[in-house]
Amino acid sequence: MKRGRFALTLLVMWLGVLVVLLASLCLGRYPVAPKTVLQVLVSRFVPIARTWDATVETVVWQVRLPRALTAALVGAALASGGAVFQGLFHNPLVSPYVLGVSSGAGFGAAVAILLGASAAVTQASAFATGAVAVSLTWLVARSGRDRSHVTLVLAGFVVGSLFSSLVAGAQYVADPSTKLPQIVFWLMGSLASVQWSDLLRATVVIVPCLVAVTVLRWKLNILSMGDDEARSLGEDPGAMRVVLIGLTTMTTAVSVAISGVIGWVGLVVPHLARGIVGPDARKLIPASIALGAIYMMIIDDVARTLTMAEIPLGILTGIVGAPVFALLLRRSRSDWD
Amino acid sequence: MTQSRPSVVDIQNLGFAYGDAEVLHDLTMAIGLLRCVERLLTPRTGTILIDGRDLKTLSARDVSRRAASVPQSHAPAFPYTVQDIVLMGRNPHLGTASQPGPHDVAVARQAMDELGIRAIALRPYTQLSGGQLQLVLLARALAQEAHVLLLDEPTAHLDFRNRHVVLSTIRDLAVRLGLTVIMTVHDPNDAMQYADRVGLVSNGGLIALGTPDEVLTADNLGRLYGMPIEVLTDGSRHVIVAEIDR
Numbered sequence: 306m307k308r309g310r311f312a313l314t315l316l317v318m319w320l321g322v323l324v325v326l327l328a329s330l331c332l333g334r335y336p337v338a339p340k341t342v343l344q345v346l347v348s349r350f351v352p353i354a355r356t357w358d359a360t361v362e363t364v365v366w367q368v369r370l371p372r373a374l375t376a377a378l379v380g381a382a383l384a385s386g387g388a389v390f391q392g393l394f395h396n397p398l399v400s401p402y403v404l405g406v407s408s409g410a411g412f413g414a415a416v417a418i419l420l421g422a423s424a425a426v427t428q429a430s431a432f433a434t435g436a437v438a439v440s441l442t443w444l445v446a447r448s449g450r451d452r453s454h455v456t457l458v459l460a461g462f463v464v465g466s467l468f469s470s471l472v473a474g475a476q477y478v479a480d481p482s483t484k485l486p487q488i489v490f491w492l493m494g495s496l497a498s499v500q501w502s503d504l505l506r507a508t509v510v511i512v513p514c515l516v517a518v519t520v521l522r523w524k525l526n527i528l529s530m531g532d533d534e535a536r537s538l539g540e541d542p543g544a545m546r547v548v549l550i551g552l553t554t555m556t557t558a559v560s561v562a563i564s565g566v567i568g569w570v571g572l573v574v575p576h577l578a579r580g581i582v583g584p585d586a587r588k589l590i591p592a593s594i595a596l597g598a599i600y601m602m603i604i605d606d607v608a609r610t611l612t613m614a615e616i617p618l619g620i621l622t623g624i625v626g627a628p629v630f631a632l633l634l635r636r637s638r639s640d641w642d
Numbered sequence: 643m644t645q646s647r648p649s650v651v652d653i654q655n656l657g658f659a660y661g662d663a664e665v666l667h668d669l670t671m672a673i674g675l676l677r678c679v680e681r682l683l684t685p686r687t688g689t690i691l692i693d694g695r696d697l698k699t700l701s702a703r704d705v706s707r708r709a710a711s712v713p714q715s716h717a718p719a720f721p722y723t724v725q726d727i728v729l730m731g732r733n734p735h736l737g738t739a740s741q742p743g744p745h746d747v748a749v750a751r752q753a754m755d756e757l758g759i760r761a762i763a764l765r766p767y768t769q770l771s772g773g774q775l776q777l778v779l780l781a782r783a784l785a786q787e788a789h790v791l792l793l794d795e796p797t798a799h800l801d802f803r804n805r806h807v808v809l810s811t812i813r814d815l816a817v818r819l820g821l822t823v824i825m826t827v828h829d830p831n832d833a834m835q836y837a838d839r840v841g842l843v844s845n846g847g848l849i850a851l852g853t854p855d856e857v858l859t860a861d862n863l864g865r866l867y868g869m870p871i872e873v874l875t876d877g878s879r880h881v882i883v884a885e886i887d888r
Contacts, residue, residue, distance in 0.1 A: 395719035396719060523733075526730055529720060533713065537706060539702050579720075583721075
């Protein structure tokens with residue numbers, strides 16, 4: 306894809322982000338006209354006459370805007386995280402979820418909830434255990450004689466299962482009337498209770514990490530050649546991989562901490578992005594960020610508007626993700642061999 | 643195949659090991675040597691000098707600006723375009739946070755022109771034949787603008803025609819661009835036809851080192867392979883054949 310055409314594609318994607326964001330503010334059990342939404346937003350910065358209800362103001366500004374922005378942020382983090390992991394492990398089938406960071410982070414969050422910790426401590430705990438899980442997966446895969454991609458995915462499965470058991474243990478000892486539902490809802494993924502303060506906390510971690518990943522994205526191409534070739538191309542693969550895994554683990558863990566375990570995004574979105582802009586990380590990372598934001602906002606819109614009750618996000622991404630991924634698997638298998 | 647500039651790469655009393663087993667105890671040109679020069683292995687004894695500098699004192703980045711290598715086999719993970727792949731050869735010249743600019747694209751294009759693969763620049767490299775893939779990886783090495791090329795059996799997976807296309811292309815590049823090329827080959831005929839200097843390596847030791855005429859004798863080759871070998875001569879050309887009773 307030529308440079309100019311890519312710039313146009315990216316511009317269209319970001320316009321898509323804005324359109325979906327606007328739609329997310331309008332949609333819901335309490336529909337608000339797009340014009341009113343824009344007026345509410347503008348009135349925050351420019352004093353204009355209020356022709357709308359205080360309820361509208363609350364719904365748009367206090368409820369839907371932080372929620373939609375968080376969805377966009379989490380989607381961007383999970384999608385770019387998937388693209389980064391796939392490049393690092395030169396395997397289009399891995400994502401942070403596959404390597405166990407999500408279940409690892411889930412365990413840290415569950416323990417924090419058990420202990421009645423604050424949101425900030427929950428996030429820190431999720432990050433720590435998420436990092437431990439990825440390191441464990443890496444060590445398990447390296448310890449075997451077979452260094453193939455299959456070993457890595459299997460190691461991730463093993464570590465993921467271990468942490469799933471630990472999460473189950475945390476659920477077993479949790480108070481069934483108070484803590485247990487909290488953990489269960491959290492694990493299925495939801496943005497229903499997101500507030501500006503949560504968004505702010507996630508933003509200060511995720512946005513700098515995404516910027517750093519975007520700045521370093523050319524190196525992903527080099528690392529996707531494998532360690533030996535990366536080194537002969539003048540790149541120390543160990544150091545750069547630690548940096549990129551660190552950044553990605555950070556964004557994934559913070560995403561999981563704020564929204565719960567939402568799977569499939571990191572697998573499906575980079576594949577869609579690759580189908581549109583190709584495998585070059587210089588284009589893939591920015592495209593994955595934009596498409597991830599769009600995808601997650603749409604999923605969250607469906608979650609809160611499809612039925613009277615909220616549908617957990619993890620259920621929706623699974624229902625959407627599995628068939629889409631199966632389709633991609635069928636269509637583009639030849640590209641991976 | 644090395645050009646007559648022995649000072650570019652200088653190897654002294656090299657010895658190194660995979661794991662605990664000592665593999666080489668003298669100067670050699672085997673795969674292990676390439677790995678040493680690429681810094682994928684560290685010599686246990688002896689030194690390798692590039693441009694008079696000890697490899698041990700150079701970073702991966704410093705080495706990759708002086709010596710570029712072409713792997714024997716390459717397992718693609720993603721369908722990058724040929725141009726993307728060749729552009730990756732520019733990495734030694736790029737900072738941590740930078741991306742290839744117009745100059746790098748120009749160098750990559752020139753490298754593709756050198757190897758006659760410009761026409762397939764936008765094709766996914768996963769759809770190429772083995773011979774084309776070797777040319778792409780060679781172009782990537784050229785884009786590194788290093789003056790030493792390390793090739794580990796570049797013709798291992800190629801048919802007769804592609805083998806000679808690749809080897810004569812390498813020979814031509816070495817002469818035209820003044821490159822030092824160090825490669826391993828399994829068929830002594832390849833060395834006979836294309837190399838300036840040849841080293842024979844057996845069981846980790848160097849049997850002979852010199853010009854093809856000096857080194858690739860029936861006697862030396864017979865000792866190397868442990869079977870009767872005959873060198874047929876036709877004018878200035880030599881063909882090495884195994885003498886097998888049928």
